[in-house]
Amino acid sequence: MARKKQRGREASAETVVEAVAGGLAELIPDRDRPRAWTLVIDGAPQSHVDLDDPALLTFEYQRRLGHVIDLVAPAGRPVRAVHLGGGALTLARYIATTRPRSTQQVVEVDAPLVQLVRDRLPLDPNARIRVRSADAREGLGKVPDDWADLVIADVFSGARTPAHLTSTEFLAEVRRVLRPGGHYAANLADGPPLAHLRGQIATAATVFPELALAADPTVLRGRRFGNAVLFACDLPLPVAELTRRIAGDPHPGRVEHGKALADFTGGAAAVTDATARPSPVPPPSVFR
Numbered sequence: 001m002a003r004k005k006q007r008g009r010e011a012s013a014e015t016v017v018e019a020v021a022g023g024l025a026e027l028i029p030d031r032d033r034p035r036a037w038t039l040v041i042d043g044a045p046q047s048h049v050d051l052d053d054p055a056l057l058t059f060e061y062q063r064r065l066g067h068v069i070d071l072v073a074p075a076g077r078p079v080r081a082v083h084l085g086g087g088a089l090t091l092a093r094y095i096a097t098t099r100p101r102s103t104q105q106v107v108e109v110d111a112p113l114v115q116l117v118r119d120r121l122p123l124d125p126n127a128r129i130r131v132r133s134a135d136a137r138e139g140l141g142k143v144p145d146d147w148a149d150l151v152i153a154d155v156f157s158g159a160r161t162p163a164h165l166t167s168t169e170f171l172a173e174v175r176r177v178l179r180p181g182g183h184y185a186a187n188l189a190d191g192p193p194l195a196h197l198r199g200q201i202a203t204a205a206t207v208f209p210e211l212a213l214a215a216d217p218t219v220l221r222g223r224r225f226g227n228a229v230l231f232a233c234d235l236p237l238p239v240a241e242l243t244r245r246i247a248g249d250p251h252p253g254r255v256e257h258g259k260a261l262a263d264f265t266g267g268a269a270a271v272t273d274a275t276a277r278p279s280p281v282p283p284p285s286v287f288r
Contacts, residue, residue: 016120020112022157027088027120037121039088041113044159044282047088049121054093060251061187061227064214065152066094067245068185068231071238072150078102082148082177084136084165085155086110088117089129096127106131107139109157137164137173146179153186156279161189163276166200170273171207175234184208184232189279191225196279198268200230201261206270208232212239212257213264214246220254220264225282 013029023042030036036050048058057066069091073079078101083092086108095102104127108114111133123129132139136155151174155165164170174184184204190197204211213220215228231237243255256264269275 016116018112018116020116021110022113025113025116027116037088039117042158044156046156047090049088049090049093051121054090054097054124057090057094059090060216060249060253061229062090063249064229064246064253065091065154065185065187067214067242068183068229069095069150069152070098070245071241072183073099076100079149080147080179081105081150081152082140082143083107084140084151084153086114086117086131087154088121089123089131091152091154092129093123093127096124096129102128104129105139105143107134107136109133109135136162137170140170140173140177143177145176148177149179149182151177151182151184153184156189159189159282161279163278164273166196166203166279167271167273167276168203168206171204175207178234181233181235183237184230186230186232188228188230189226189282190219190228191280191283192222194222195268196277197228198265199271202265202268203270204230204232205262205265209234210237211261212237212242212255213261214242214253214255216251217254220256225280 016027018025026040028038028040033050035052038045039047050056057063078099081095081104083106086106092104092106095104114131114133155161188197188200210233212231213228216226218224219226219228239257246253246255
C-alpha cells in the first residue's frame with residue numbers, strides 16, 4: 001500500500017493508494033470535510049463517503065438514487081435492500097442512516113476493494129449490512145424469492161457495465177428477488193447515440209410495467225456522455241414527487257416516463273443474454 005499527499009494543497013489526511021482487482025484504487029480526502037473521502041479507481045471517480053454524515057450524497061447519480069430510496073417506503077421505515085456493486089458502500093450507509101434497522105445485502109465482486117473500504121472507511125457496527133464478494137448476478141441468484149423491497153444495480157468494471165447485467169434474463173432474476181410492489185433502480189451510463197440506454201429501457205419494459213428515467217437533459221438529448229437512473233416497479237411509481245426532487249437538485253435533472261419514455265427508446269430491441277454487450281467506454285473527457 002502506498003500513500004501520497006494531495007498536490008496543490010495541504011491536507012490533514014493523505015491519499016490512500018492500493019491495487020485492487022479492478023485497477024488502482026485511491027481514497028482521496030475531502031478538503032472541506034475532515035472524515036470524508038472520494039473513491040477513485042483507475043482515474044474514474046466512483047463514490048464519495050462522509051463518515052460523519054453518511055446521509056450526505058454529493059455525486060449527481062447517487063443523489064438521484066437517494067431520491068429513489070427515499071420514495072420506496074414511508075420516511076424512516078426499514079427496508080430490505082440488495083446492492084449489486086458496492087464501491088465505498090455509500091448507498092448502503094445512506095439507507096442505514098435514513099432507514100434504521102434496514103437489512104441490506106451488498107454484492108461486490110472486487111474482494112480487495114471490499115477489504116480496503118472496510119479497513120479505511122469502516123461501517124457502523126450496528127448497521128445491518130452484509131457484504132459478499134461475488135459476481136453480481138451470481139450473488140443475486142442466492143437471494144430468496146420475494147425478499148427485497150429494493151434492488152439497486154450500480155455495477156461497473158473498467159467504467160463499463162458487464163454484458164451479463166444488461167439482459168432480460170438478468171432483470172427476470174431481479175424481479176424474482178423483489179417482493180410484490182418492490183422497486184428496482186439502476187445506474188446506467190451512455191453517450192451519443194444512446195443506443196445502450198434505449199436498449200436498457202426496452203429491456204426493462206419487458207419485465208416491469210412501470211418505468212421512469214432520470215438524467216441531465218443534455219444526456220437525454222444525446223449531447224454528452226453521462227449517467228441516467230432507471231426506476232422500475234410492478235406498481236405505479238411516485239413520478240410527480242421524484243420529478244420535483246430531481247428538478248430541485250444542485251444539478252437539476254429531468255424525469256421521463258409513460259409515452260415519452262416509450263418514444264425515447266425509438267423502437268430499440270430488448271437485450272437478451274445472447275445479444276448482450278457491455279455498456280460503452282466513456283470518452284477520456286468524462287474523467288478530466
